[in-house]
Amino acid sequence: MIRNFISLRQAAVGAALLTTITSCDVVDQDPPAALTTAQAFANPDRIAKSAVGMYDQLQDANFMGGRALIYSDVRSDDTNPAPFFGGISTFTAIANDGTVTAAWTGGYRTLYGANFFLQQIEANTGKTSPALEAQYIGEAKFIRAVVYFQLVNLFAQPYNFTADASHLGVPLQLVAPDVTTAFDPSQNLPRSTVKQVYDQIEQDLLEAITALPETYTTSFDKTARATKDAARSLLSRVYLYKGQYADAARLAGEVITGGRHALNPSPATPFNATSYQTSESIFSVAMNTADNPNTNNALGQHYGRQRRADIIVTPYARIDTNQFRGKDRRRTLLLDPATFPATTTTNVFTLKYNNASFDYVPVVRYSETLLNRAEGLAQTNAGISTDAIALLNQVRNRSKPGYAPAFTATSFASKQALIDAILFERRLELAFEGHRYYDLMRYKRNSSRVNYGAPLAVLPIPLVDLQQNPNLVQNPGY
């Protein structure tokens, strides 16, 4: 009897244990820090944030977070070789150079953000207002144009390398592949010709000019998001690179007559952390202390004397003082030390970028727009364009010392002398903003360490893609 009783109790405990085998849902886990694609495009507010995300991707640490500009300048005659950037500055990069590969990857990664947005906004059309939808599409196309302009100049010879720009550019990626298409052979994109890439840039910018707003309400948006003027200015630069000087002058002219932008009294203002958002900065990639390409990739780290100090600009500082005056404010306010360096081994640094990580990345600045128009006018005028001289003076007079006279028509012996003066002013004014090397190449001029047209004057197509994509062709010499 007692035995039976115990057995019953044992059975009861056993049954209780078995009933604990209840369901316990641990296999449905919702990522706490992510939305699904459908959620991210569900309503106007979320679509607006998805649009902002394109700029987040434009901040790519290996591309428009600053590095894309650096890879132009460290190959120019304005800097010493900077071995931090692999073999780029010494023209000794090889096809598997890590820095080059990261730039290529970063460029296409940025494009994915814009292409993905374009695909999704089309799939979710009508979920926000038509005006905003148009604006967002314009911003996506502007971003795409910015990236392709940098990519084609990094990885391909300049537009004028062949008469019809039929030499190889970069692959044109206009979609954002998903898992089903990512491995498809159709993704083995060949390199488009430089002309095809420029045509795409031009088309994207023209559509952006139509779709983008003239301006925004906040000062952040005015500088940090794409506007019609940003697209017009960039397109004027594109036309300069193509040699369409009249079109370049026309588009820069539209910005100037729009009257929304002005030079600051000081050339240092656009590079001061408190004044990144003046109207002179038509478009910059914005950064702040919390959101930046970190301390290994930020402009200020590479250029700052007190930072990593990777880039020494002594050759720029050693430009003859008869041309780059000792008291030019771009020397006195933007170089450290400001005095003319006595020897090539005196190390000079720029003060344009010297914050730990949050320097804005200048993409389009009003002084460039003025010089773009000046160059376009000087090129298209049969003689010496006085309009061009006026624009040149507008930029130059802000910085030159009083003892240096302003330019007049008599300052120039020829049309070419005026063009050279404009190009020289571009060198002084736009130094370390990613222009100098390409400005030399598009005029078929040599840089200090490499000659125009040399095979190694462009970066190699990274080995990692070359090995996987049978349609990709390497640049000669690599």
Add this chain to the structure above:
Amino acid sequence: MKKILFSVLPLVAFSATQVAAQTRTVSGRVTDRGTGQGLPGVTVLLKGTTNGVSTNSDGSYTLSVPASGGTLIFSSIGFIAMEQPIGTTAQVDASLSTDAKVLSEVVVTGYGGSQEVKDITGSVAQLKEEKILLQPVTSVDQAMQGRMAGVNVNTTSGTLGDQAAVRIRGANSISGSSQPLYVVDGVPINTNDQSNVLGSRYNPLTDINPNDIQSIDVLKDASAAAIYGSRAANGVIVITTKRGLQGKPKLSVNSFFGVQNAVRTPDVLNGADFTAISNEKAANARAGSSIETGAGRGIGNTGVPAIIAAPIDVNGDGIPDETNWINEIFRQGTQQNYQVALSGGTELASYYASADWNDQKGIITNNRLRRGSGRLNLDLTPKKWLKSGLSLSYSKTYNQGVNGENALAGATVSGYTAPSNIPAYNPDGTYYLNNLGNLGNGNNLIPGSFSPNAYFHIPGNLRENRNDNTSQRILGNGYLTVEPVKGLQLTSRYGIDYTNNFEDQYSSPILGGLGRQVGQGLVQNYTTTLTQFNWQNYANYDRTFAEKHTVGVSAGVEYQETKTKRIYSVANDFADNKFQSILDGLYSGILTGGGQEFANGFQSYFARASYSFDDRYYASFSVRADEASTFGVDNRRGYFPGGSVGWRISKESFMQGLSFLNDLKLRASYGSVGNSNGIGSYASRTLIGGGQYAEVNGFSISQVGNPALQWEKSNKLDIGLDASFLDSRVNMVFDYFNNDISGLLLFAPVLRTTGIPGASVSRNIGGMYNRGVELTLNTVNVRADNGFSWTSSINGTIIKNRVTELATPNDIISGVQRASVSRSLGVYFLPEWAGVNPENGNAQFFDKDGNIKQYDAAYTTNANATQGRWLTATGETTTPIGPADFKYQDKGGYPTFFGGFDNTFSFKGVELGVFLQYSGGNQIFNGYRQALLSTNFQNNIEEIKDRWTTPGQQTDIQKLVLRDPLSNQASTRWLERGDFLRIRQVSLGYNLPQSLVQRLGISNARVYGLVQNLYNFTSYSGLDPEVNTNRTSNIAYGTDGRSLPPPRSFTFGINLGI
């Protein structure tokens, strides 16, 4: 485990009542008749009384008995009990024979299952307490090195807190983790290194005190591991901690102290040599090519100054200053360890409790790891049908880490290459620094233009900066088992694994780096908490029918969820250099804080059945169904079956005449297991996360998901033979295995031009196999009458790996190694080195057709640049060596054979152990040598003095041209054989004689000394062939990237039993 506890009858009811009248003391030693070794834990009982003791670790005992007469009973599980009259002698020894009927050894197979070693039909290797206890290691992975067939443990580094790479029967994954699953006391624990956000080192296995471990069982084949299903493809390591046994309470005290030194350090150039070599590099660049052809005739790079290095005399003693940075960085390390353990029990309850303290100072300045831990294991049996217990441990580890091979300021990076012609300190004792807080330049030019990075002041970095982490971990589980009817046990077990890891990094403003750039110092704190719960409910039924039919059935369900949460905070601009923590009011700069969170879960059903007939025929089958949150919605559930059969041939009648043969068993198993380790929690999802643009919020895509993602599967075949000969003096275990892995999970690279985040998408395509043989041979070589014995254990594994299928049209590349179809994983793909041209010192390589191409590094046509050019052997300009010229090498980074050879010599209480470890068949990419022969403006090793200088000179080091990018490029020049034979451990132990021990009032005492890593026979020219920088990589395995090599240690220890 469980079986022992349930089947043991009360052996000794110990009593305080001592025999009051005249007593005498007998002592003796109980040995194993088979091996001659001392048997611990044998109950010695005076017949007819409750007076008894257990033997201590070497088998000896002492007991008070009446002045005359009496008989002692010696009994132990797995042995035939024997009685021995005491007579008049004071010494009573006994030699016990193994009882074939009673289990002698069991292996733990999971979920309440255990199996006698003799009945194993799968493949299980075991490492027992004795071998773990005798090693001065801080974590259990190090203790397994070389000990078990098929288990390859690579300690990879001498930096404290680094996790070892454990590969069971080869690497079984390409993208996923190849680390095995660890199960402690029945519950899987987390072993992913979740900590290294800031690059600090944290080995989760350090949280388990090795001295608490009773046994380690490694489940290698599918039938053994299938019960762990989707997590078992890399094998399962089952760790069982000690539990109390019924009997007299035992207190043991163990302690050791040791010193450690680097075995080899780099021979770097002294100050004068550094100056001369550096200026020679510059001069060669200025001179231009010595081959006077082409446009570069007479042109050199005059942009390089003639003198880039020059001596300095900062202290003004008239002698140029000089620093040997190696001496500044390395030091003699020490380790001390103390542990106390208490155990005992009665019929109703048993306990084991321990505490340990470990303090290890590494061989690099300021590298130190301290751990304190405590454990309580408790088992209660209030009723015959009810049993309950818990296993609980807490540990706290404080690791003062150092920057390693992956940081520019790493001890073995800047420390090896810093210029030697400058002082380390100013005359006033402060660090010798430049205006950026980096290493002072002396009279050398700033390295910036001539090397990729500035030099850091490494002794300063090691002392002033912090790279610490403090982990606290609670591992615990509790169980309740009821036995409602005989043979049926119902168990519920709930386990937790809670880890809190605090990473604390400080960057001093004195030194170059972030602490200086962001203002007066920078502190970054990361706190990561990982909470894993595991709940198992299962039923086991074991019965023997008609004496010969033994049946076992188990079934159960398991849930597991792992949540990781991380928060961090950052502060800068401290009020004073004394203040180095984020405390209120001490700092003015606040950088952003934030956090991360992720979770994953499992839900599983499993079942197992086994049958054996008369210990002759065996069959078992198990299946597990796992559902995991990680995988795509359509593929969350997977089924993992496994089965095995065995045949004890020696039991057949036709074998009975063979007297030399004690046991012979043939076994085979086959099954399918999975791998889901090392995959991100949300690997199958497309993730749109935060996409902040400066001060504006946005959304950005961070991952392209694959809804079809599922487990990788490994089909494993194992055929084995167990044999025992010559009175069991020779025991052999042989296995053939074939792991066929399919659906390999690849974080598959896509073209960069797709733009996909991470340039990869997780996919299941790819296949690979690991095939091989394993042999373990345990022998008693000598057993002399005078008590001398020599036993040995040798194990060896030969393994062949081939990749059979890949998702991508081409290889998967990681560094200089690849996963390539029909080649072994980690095969090297490199241009072939053709030596140095004796005429001009140019580096030469073979092109794809075997023709020599030479690199004329100094050539230029531009006086501001060094351009370099490629020439044919005859000096014609040609195209560069490119990927078309690269060749697959015969060998990869994985050893193809490895094992260990353990010898024990014992004589009258003295025990000498010699343990050898061997490994080979692999090649090592000697990145250490490549980096230290660099042509950048940096220090080099002495070998660089062999560089080419004069025409006709035969050498392997090319003419040195400053910043030559190609001559030192990755090529077969840097590949070396990785074979080695290491004298891993030599130990000498002495058991103090009982007469002496007794006078001390304790039951046993043992002192020992041992040397780890005494000598390494190898042709490898780097610091150590076992160094592996890419610890977590499955492809780039075997690269020596300047990791710190394992040190040599001398240890002295004592074990006391009270």
